[in-house]
Structure formats: C-alpha cells, structure tokens
Amino acid sequence: MELPAPLSGLVVALAFPDGRGGDGAFLAPGAKAGRAGLSIQGNDGSVWRIVRDLGGAGGLHKLNRTTNTFDIVTQDAGEMGQTLRGSAGFPARTTWEQLFTLNGPQLPTRRPKGPARTPGAASGKPSAPRMMSKWDMDGGGAGGGDVDASKLPLLEAELETAKRAAQVQFRVDGISSEIYELESKVKAVEQVTDELNAARAELNRALSREITEDMIVRARRLPDDKKRFDEQLARIQDEQRLLSESAPVPPDPLQKDQRFLASMAAGLGLFIAAMFLDGGLRYLALLSLVPFSFAALLALRFIEDLQRLSRGGGKLEVLTAREKKLTDDFALQAAAVQKTFETLGVSSLDEFQTALDTRNSLHARVAEVEAREAQARSAIESSGVKGRYDSLKAELEKLNQELLGMSAGYVRDVRDIEREIAKIREPAPAPKPAAAAEFTAVPTSATETWEDPTPPLLLLATDLFQADIPSLWSVLHDRAVQYLSALTDRRYHEISVDKDGHATLQAPGRQVSARELPGRDLDLMYLALRLTLIEKASTNHKLPVVIEDTFNTVLDAPKQPLFGRMVKHLGSLTQVIHVSGAGQNASLADVAVTI
Structure with missing residues (x-):
C-alpha cells in the first residue's frame, strides 16, 4: 500500500x-x-x-x-x-489525503517532473544529440563576435540598475519581514481602539435619549404613588357609598300630602263659614287657626327635609370633585412617566431600570476600554514600536515606488547581465583548424518545468465545498493572499485564478504564471493554498488534520516560528496533529508527544 x-x-x-x-x-x-x-x-x-x-x-x-x-x-x-x-x-479517501494531510512529498517540486516540449518533440521526432566543442563548453564560441558590441553601454547601465534593484529588493524583503512582526502589535492597539470607538458610539446613542434626574425619580416613585392613589381613591369611594346609604329619602311634595290638604281645606272652611255667620258665631273663624297651624307645621317639616337632603348632596359633590382631582393628577404623573419610557424605548419599569443599568455599565465599559487603550498605546509608543512601524511603512512604500520605476518593475538577474557583458568584452580567439578541434557527443535534454498544482487542488475542493471554481476562489482569495504574502515576505501581493483553476501571481510591476515560478516560490504558493483550504474547510468539517513536515527546505529559519503560528491558528478551528523534528514548534502545541 x-x-x-x-x-x-x-x-x-x-x-x-x-x-x-x-x-x-x-x-x-x-x-x-x-x-x-x-x-x-x-x-x-x-x-x-x-x-x-x-x-x-x-x-x-x-x-x-x-x-x-x-x-x-x-x-x-x-x-x-x-x-x-x-x-x-x-470525506472520501482522496479528499482527505489531498486536503486534510500536508507533508513534504506533496510539494509540487517533490513530484515527478516533466520535460518541456522541444522543437523535436513538437514535431513528433526525437531530437538528435548535437556535437558540443570545447568552445561551447567554455561559453559559447567566439566571444564578442556573436553579439553586438554597441549594446555594451546599455548593458552596463542595465547592470547598474539591476544591482541597485537587488539592493532595494533585499532591503524590501527585510522591511517586509520586520513589518509583519510589528503589524501584529500595532493591530492589537488598533483593535482596542476600534473596541473603544464602538463602546463610545453605543454610549452616545444611549445618552442621545436625554432624561433628567427628576424624570428618573418620578419613574422610580411611580409604584409607590400608584399604591397611595389606590388607597385614597378607595377611601373616597367608601365615603361616597356611606353617604349614599345614609342619605334621607326625598320628601313627597306638599300638594300630594293628604294631611296638608285636609288641614288647609278645614281652615278655609271654618274661615269662610265665619264670614257668613252673625253674632258670636263669627268667632268660628278663630278655630281655623288650628288647621292652618297644622298645615304650617307640615310645610316646615317639608322644608327641613329639603334642607337636609341638600346638605347630603353637597357633601357627595365634594367627594366627587376630590375623586376627579385625584384621578387627573395621577393621570398626568403617569403620562409623564410613560413619556420617559418612550424616550428610552421601554414599556415597563423593569425595562426602564435595565436601560439605566445599561447606561451605567456603558460608562464603566468605556472607562475600562479607555484605560486598556491608553496602556496599549503607551506600551508601543514607549518601546518605539509605533514610530518604527510608521517609518518602515513609509520606507517600504518609497522602495516599492523605486522598484516600479526601474524598467517598470522588471529587472533581469545581475549574473545574466554580467555574463552577457563578459561575452562582449571577451576577445575573439584565433580560429583553429577543424581537424584540431576535439568534439564530445553530449545529448541535450529538454528544460524541466513544474506543473501548476492549483487546478487539481481546486477541482478536488469543489466537491467538498459544493461550489464551482470561481465561486470557491471568491471564498479563498483574501485569505490565500494573506498567507502567500506572509510566507514570501510580500514579494507576491496577489493571486488570480482563471475558470480552469490555473493560478497567476503578481509581484511589483509584473505577473508570473504558476508554471513559471521558481521551485521554492511554487512550493510556498502551494503551502498558502493548502493552509487556506484547511482553514476554510475546518469551519464546517471538524476532521483531524495531519501535518508531517516542518518544510525546512522551503521555509527559512526566521519563517519557521511564523509557520508554527499558522498551524497553531488552524488548531483553534479543528484538531491538528503536527509531526516535526525534536523540539521544533513544541512551545506552540497544546500537547507535545515524543514518538
């Protein structure tokens, strides 16, 4: 197996x-x-x-x-x-092996290499070995006779530019590495600053709903006021009920009182009869005073009943007025409290108290974050991190602009230019007789090239993510660029993938397809893609990830701790088993096991 x-x-x-x-x-x-x-x-x-x-x-x-x-x-x-x-x-075996395991033999430069297509291969005929002379082995024949000497000044100027570009690129690589280390410290302060701004914005939103201390006191006092209102209203209603129960019955009208009418009739009858009599009988009129007095007494009693009834009704009206005033006053107070609730966007006293507690907690939170932000900012300023970071960013931008200004950012290797200048300056050797030439048959093979590992990798991932390559790449792009930029010291700042999955990388002023990358850069691109796929897949698939290499042949010693931190981040998403040399990255592991 x-x-x-x-x-x-x-x-x-x-x-x-x-x-x-x-x-x-x-x-x-x-x-x-x-x-x-x-x-x-x-x-x-x-x-x-x-x-x-x-x-x-x-x-x-x-x-x-x-x-x-x-x-x-x-x-x-x-x-x-x-x-x-x-x-x-x-997942299926192939998916797990190619996406959830990572080891040295999977790197593109460790895989079998295929020769580039030669003219002979393109025509279907094998290319024959050519005869290479001593001159060929020494550098290509008759020195400057094969090249144009007028190109020498241009080549010398290009050599100076290439040397300066190499110096600048060396400085850019060093600055990029240092900036990456400082960036984490600066971003930590920026995160605290963002948290502080968010807390202040939330506090300002809460304070924009202005409420006075009097409004708070009245809202908190509302339950007690409601209790007193209910008690006073109950007392008034009890008094009204007692008055209603003890109120006298309204007297019947006098014209309906038979006694009054009979008394009045008797008195009038005696008085009228005395008017028509003579002599002593006329004194019968004095007898009318008796019925008239009884009628008057009945009238007085009727008036007293009316007065008593009137007094009871007046007291009831006073109680009714007191009830109305008490109800109106409490309604105004409740309306004021309700308006306070609406100002804070709450509907009950409990929610009102919670809103007040939230405002107080926001004050405390802002104060706490301000203290942390001041402490973090003071730390980086006292250590010079912020100033160093800003100066390096400015210098990096300046150097990148200088690189872009050198032949649009593309400069040939210094050694290639020096070899071309040496050919021009080399004196032409004296021609030798053909018979004196010694020849050796040297079969020449085609140039080795690397295959782009991106298409098969993305094709396999499309089944796992249930998406086509363009949709999948839109999810992977940003994180893949971050990994690549960190691993290559920002020598490459962009990756684009076509619909078939072929990758193209962008460096300052130029772009290179994955097939044309140097072997080491191709391996770094592959690592960036694999780390990105593991990170994105681990959000939905909690599968064990096995990494069995520290990739020392690809990553320089200063990059080993960075790679260890990247693996540590993956370990926060899913279980990662990292097999490495003795002691390497052991301090970053949650559990270290010696096998």
Whole structure:
C-alpha cells in the first residue's frame, strides 16, 4: 500500500480499511500484534472511535452520551466506510489525503517532473544529440563576435540598475519581514481602539435619549404613588357609598300630602263659614287657626327635609370633585412617566431600570476600554514600536515606488547581465583548424518545468465545498493572499485564478504564471493554498488534520516560528496533529508527544 507519510498513512488504514489486513504494515518491527485507535467528531457533534488490531479485525464505535461509553456500530470494513462518510461526515479517501494531510512529498517540486516540449518533440521526432566543442563548453564560441558590441553601454547601465534593484529588493524583503512582526502589535492597539470607538458610539446613542434626574425619580416613585392613589381613591369611594346609604329619602311634595290638604281645606272652611255667620258665631273663624297651624307645621317639616337632603348632596359633590382631582393628577404623573419610557424605548419599569443599568455599565465599559487603550498605546509608543512601524511603512512604500520605476518593475538577474557583458568584452580567439578541434557527443535534454498544482487542488475542493471554481476562489482569495504574502515576505501581493483553476501571481510591476515560478516560490504558493483550504474547510468539517513536515527546505529559519503560528491558528478551528523534528514548534502545541 502506497502511503504519503507514516501517521497519515495509519489514519488512512484505520478510516479506509481494505479488508485484507493491509494495516499490518504498521506493526513495529518484530511485533506480532498491535492495536491502533482514532477518535473523530462528526459534523453533528457526535463522537466516533475506530479501534483496530493491526492486521486483524476492527470496529467502529459511537459514544453513548447517556452511559458515557462507546457502543459498537459495525465491524464490517465496507459498512465502516459508509457510516463514516454518511453519519460522521468523513470525506472520501482522496479528499482527505489531498486536503486534510500536508507533508513534504506533496510539494509540487517533490513530484515527478516533466520535460518541456522541444522543437523535436513538437514535431513528433526525437531530437538528435548535437556535437558540443570545447568552445561551447567554455561559453559559447567566439566571444564578442556573436553579439553586438554597441549594446555594451546599455548593458552596463542595465547592470547598474539591476544591482541597485537587488539592493532595494533585499532591503524590501527585510522591511517586509520586520513589518509583519510589528503589524501584529500595532493591530492589537488598533483593535482596542476600534473596541473603544464602538463602546463610545453605543454610549452616545444611549445618552442621545436625554432624561433628567427628576424624570428618573418620578419613574422610580411611580409604584409607590400608584399604591397611595389606590388607597385614597378607595377611601373616597367608601365615603361616597356611606353617604349614599345614609342619605334621607326625598320628601313627597306638599300638594300630594293628604294631611296638608285636609288641614288647609278645614281652615278655609271654618274661615269662610265665619264670614257668613252673625253674632258670636263669627268667632268660628278663630278655630281655623288650628288647621292652618297644622298645615304650617307640615310645610316646615317639608322644608327641613329639603334642607337636609341638600346638605347630603353637597357633601357627595365634594367627594366627587376630590375623586376627579385625584384621578387627573395621577393621570398626568403617569403620562409623564410613560413619556420617559418612550424616550428610552421601554414599556415597563423593569425595562426602564435595565436601560439605566445599561447606561451605567456603558460608562464603566468605556472607562475600562479607555484605560486598556491608553496602556496599549503607551506600551508601543514607549518601546518605539509605533514610530518604527510608521517609518518602515513609509520606507517600504518609497522602495516599492523605486522598484516600479526601474524598467517598470522588471529587472533581469545581475549574473545574466554580467555574463552577457563578459561575452562582449571577451576577445575573439584565433580560429583553429577543424581537424584540431576535439568534439564530445553530449545529448541535450529538454528544460524541466513544474506543473501548476492549483487546478487539481481546486477541482478536488469543489466537491467538498459544493461550489464551482470561481465561486470557491471568491471564498479563498483574501485569505490565500494573506498567507502567500506572509510566507514570501510580500514579494507576491496577489493571486488570480482563471475558470480552469490555473493560478497567476503578481509581484511589483509584473505577473508570473504558476508554471513559471521558481521551485521554492511554487512550493510556498502551494503551502498558502493548502493552509487556506484547511482553514476554510475546518469551519464546517471538524476532521483531524495531519501535518508531517516542518518544510525546512522551503521555509527559512526566521519563517519557521511564523509557520508554527499558522498551524497553531488552524488548531483553534479543528484538531491538528503536527509531526516535526525534536523540539521544533513544541512551545506552540497544546500537547507535545515524543514518538
């Protein structure tokens, strides 16, 4: 079984068993038996475990959260693969090997190389070996006789430009590396400043709804005022009820009182009869005073009843007026409090108190963030980080402009120009007889080129992300550029991908296709793409990532800690197993294991 690296190969043997005991190849030399296990977390949060006797039987288990034990799911190799893909979200073998494992043999320059197409190959005929003379081996024949000497001043000027460009580029690379280190410190302060601005904006929004202390006091006093209002209103209503119950019955009108009418009739009858009598009988008129007095008494009693009724009605009107005034006053107070609630956008006293607490907490939060921002800014200013960062950014911009001004940013290598000048300045050798020439048959092979690794990588990722290449690249682009810029000291600042997945990189003043990149830069581009794919895929697929190399042949020693931090960031998204040399990046790992 062909395996990319020992650890990832073991994972492949466990997750994709062949059913023929091929995983026995991972037994330690001389060991007769061994066991390996792998635990993974599915996309739905469930935990799965694969346990296998190397070279023997194995099984797939699932964690039972009720009993906190692993229950056997299947021991059949075919069913294990189907269950892992269908339930646990484990991808196909090729996808996992090419996207979730990263090791040295996967680098483009470590893969088999294909020769460039030569004229002979293009025509379908093999190119014949040519005869190379001593002159050819010394540099190309008769010195300056093959080139135009008038080009010498232009070449010398180009050489000066190339030397200056090399110096500038060397300085740019150094500045870029230092800026990357300082940028994290400066960005930390900028993040605190952004947090402070956000807190201040939120506080200003809260303070824009102006409320006075009197409004706060009245709102807080409203429940007590409501209680007193209810008590006073109840007392008034009780008094009204008592008055209504004890109020006298309205007297009947006098014209309906039979006693009054009879008394008046008797008195009038006696008085009128005395008028028509003579002598002593006329004194009968005095007898009319008795019925008239009784009628008058009845009239007085009627008037007293009316007065008593009038007094009771006046007191009831006073109570009604008091009730109306009390209700109106409380309604005005409640309306003022309701307006305060509307100002803060709340509808109850509890929400009002919460809004006040929020305003107070915002004051405290702004004060706390201001203190942190002042401390962070003071730290970088006292250490000179900010000034150094600003000066380096200005110098970098100036140097980039200078590079762009040199032949539009494209300058040939100094050694190529020096060789061309040496050919012009080399004196032409005396011609030699043909018979004296010594020849050696040297077969010339075609120039080796590298294949662009981007198309097959993106094509494989389209199945995982369920998107076509343009849509997928719109998701990957920004992060891929960040990784590439950091790994190459900003020598490349842009990556573009066409609809077929072929990559083109942009450097200051020029653009280079992936096939034309130097081998080391092609490997760095591949690393940037792989790290980006792992980061983006890990947001939805919590699969173990196995990295089995520190890539010392690609990354300089100063870049090793940076690569370690990149792997550490991936470890915050999913489980990452990084196999490296003894002690390398061990300080960044959550758990370090020696194997």
